[in-house]
Amino acid sequence: MERDRESSRARRSAIQLQVKTILNCVQRFAGFVYSDVRLHSRKGKPESIEIAVEPHRGIPRRCSHCRRPAPGYDCQPRRRWLFVPLWGIPTWFCYAPRRVECAEHGVVVEYIPWTEGKRPLTCSMMAFLARWARLLSWLETARVFLTSWEAVYRSVEWFVGWGLAHRELRGVESIGVDEIHWGRGLRADSFLTVIYQIDAHCRRLLWVGRRRSQTTLRRGLKELGEEVVKGLRFVCSDMWKPYLQVIADRAGQALHVLDRFHITGHLNQAVDEVRRAESRRLQVKSKTAARQLKHMRWPLLRRGSHVRGRARQKLNALLASKLATARAWELKETFRHFWHYKSVLWAGAFLDYWCYRAMRSRLEPMKRVARMLRTHEPLILNWFRAKGEISTGAVEGLNNKIRVVTRRAYGFRTYEAMEIALYHTLGRLPEPESTHRFR
Numbered sequence: 347m348e349r350d351r352e353s354s355r356a357r358r359s360a361i362q363l364q365v366k367t368i369l370n371c372v373q374r375f376a377g378f379v380y381s382d383v384r385l386h387s388r389k390g391k392p393e394s395i396e397i398a399v400e401p402h403r404g405i406p407r408r409c410s411h412c413r414r415p416a417p418g419y420d421c422q423p424r425r426r427w428l429f430v431p432l433w434g435i436p437t438w439f440c441y442a443p444r445r446v447e448c449a450e451h452g453v454v455v456e457y458i459p460w461t462e463g464k465r466p467l468t469c470s471m472m473a474f475l476a477r478w479a480r481l482l483s484w485l486e487t488a489r490v491f492l493t494s495w496e497a498v499y500r501s502v503e504w505f506v507g508w509g510l511a512h513r514e515l516r517g518v519e520s521i522g523v524d525e526i527h528w529g530r531g532l533r534a535d536s537f538l539t540v541i542y543q544i545d546a547h548c549r550r551l552l553w554v555g556r557r558r559s560q561t562t563l564r565r566g567l568k569e570l571g572e573e574v575v576k577g578l579r580f581v582c583s584d585m586w587k588p589y590l591q592v593i594a595d596r597a598g599q600a601l602h603v604l605d606r607f608h609i610t611g612h613l614n615q616a617v618d619e620v621r622r623a624e625s626r627r628l629q630v631k632s633k634t635a636a637r638q639l640k641h642m643r644w645p646l647l648r649r650g651s652h653v654r655g656r657a658r659q660k661l662n663a664l665l666a667s668k669l670a671t672a673r674a675w676e677l678k679e680t681f682r683h684f685w686h687y688k689s690v691l692w693a694g695a696f697l698d699y700w701c702y703r704a705m706r707s708r709l710e711p712m713k714r715v716a717r718m719l720r721t722h723e724p725l726i727l728n729w730f731r732a733k734g735e736i737s738t739g740a741v742e743g744l745n746n747k748i749r750v751v752t753r754r755a756y757g758f759r760t761y762e763a764m765e766i767a768l769y770h771t772l773g774r775l776p777e778p779e780s781t782h783r784f785r
């Protein structure tokens with residue numbers, strides 16, 4: 347008895363495994379059957395695997411436009427679609443598509459569930475490549491999976507296109523708008539305008555467009571749709587003029603917030619300008635005095651409490667020196683208190699006090715920041731009104747992630763490819779249905 351059971355188990359586990367069996371397990375297409383799997387070799391080396399697909403006799407063919415059953419018309423020559431490589435061997439689906447005569451659409455090719463349009467790749471392969479292209483560069487993906495860069499590009503394009511068409515934009519309440527430098531030089535074309543969702547529950551890239559003009563932002567908001575724009579409660583941006591106007595114009599109901607990280611950026615830039623000018627002045631006068639400012643760029647720009655060790659000693663010496671740079675640094679550091687206020691009123695009072703001190707500092711770059719802050723005071727104070735509602739630091743974080751992608755620019759060749767890569771990595775897009783998940 348016991349032995350009988352044992353031997354039947356052994357017999358069961360010895361069933362010959364065929365590729366067809368696996369395919370039927372992981373990916374079955376209604377109306378089609380896997381008829382044959384063949385390995386083609388040359389000089390003893392495996393070259394390709396061909397999986398022949400045939401129509402299921404009992405199931406009617408369907409129109410590729412409306413997917414309704416339709417009577418047959420004729421049969422086209424056999425075609426091949428690239429499938430996920432098995433054991434590192436390029437693998438193809440082979441099938442002779444039939445044509446149907448649809449009552450509504452006339453004579454068209456039948457609906458073929460493993461592909462879309464005239465693409466030479468199966469959806470499984472496209473989804474497979476697209477998922478890997480998030481982890482590897484596109485070129486690496488192509489090499490590892492025995493295909494071309496172009497095939498990876500087309501796959502990601504299809505994947506992103508699907509995601510953009512199916513993404514949910516309801517519930518977007520806060521957006522961050524920013525410009526990103528891309529490519530070389532300062533031509534208009536080397537900037538991007540990005541729109542992020544920065545709600546506490548969801549941070550993602552919503553839109554990206556070339557250049558940083560009013561037209562760009564208008565186009566972006568238009569593509570997000572009237573409903574999204576009208577539903578916005580917070581818009582976060584830098585003090586970049588064209589953006590301010592468009593936001594006031596299109597999303598007037600939303601509270602416009604000037605972002606903390608941008609203001610810190612302006613302050614740092616001003617400190618650096620003071621340092622550079624002073625360094626030049628000192629070099630003319632005496633070499634020893636100039637040494638105090640050497641290699642001090644980063645210690646000066648970092649948050650004061652984060653500077654440690656030798657850099658700290660040098661910084662302390664510099665601060666004791668009464669150089670203009672030391673005064674600029676002190677102003678920058680004092681401004682950090684501003685962000686800790688809870689009441690808008692007190693924050694406003696601090697801002698006035700800070701600007702008053704900066705205006706008397708006799709440091710032109712610092713005065714310029716003070717004037718800029720005064721001009722935009724209401725928008726800056728909005729930061730306190732939006733506290734807790736928007737995810738602060740989200741814009742900065744997403745910007746950094748974008749730079750990681752754009753720096754891989756050598757892999758992208760064109761602007762369009764990079765745009766697709768950005769949506770792919772930062773858009774949090776939904777993915778095509780799970781029947782295409784195969785890895």
Ligand SMILES: [Zn+2]
Pocket residue numbers: 409410411412413414448449450451
């Ligand atoms: Zn039809």
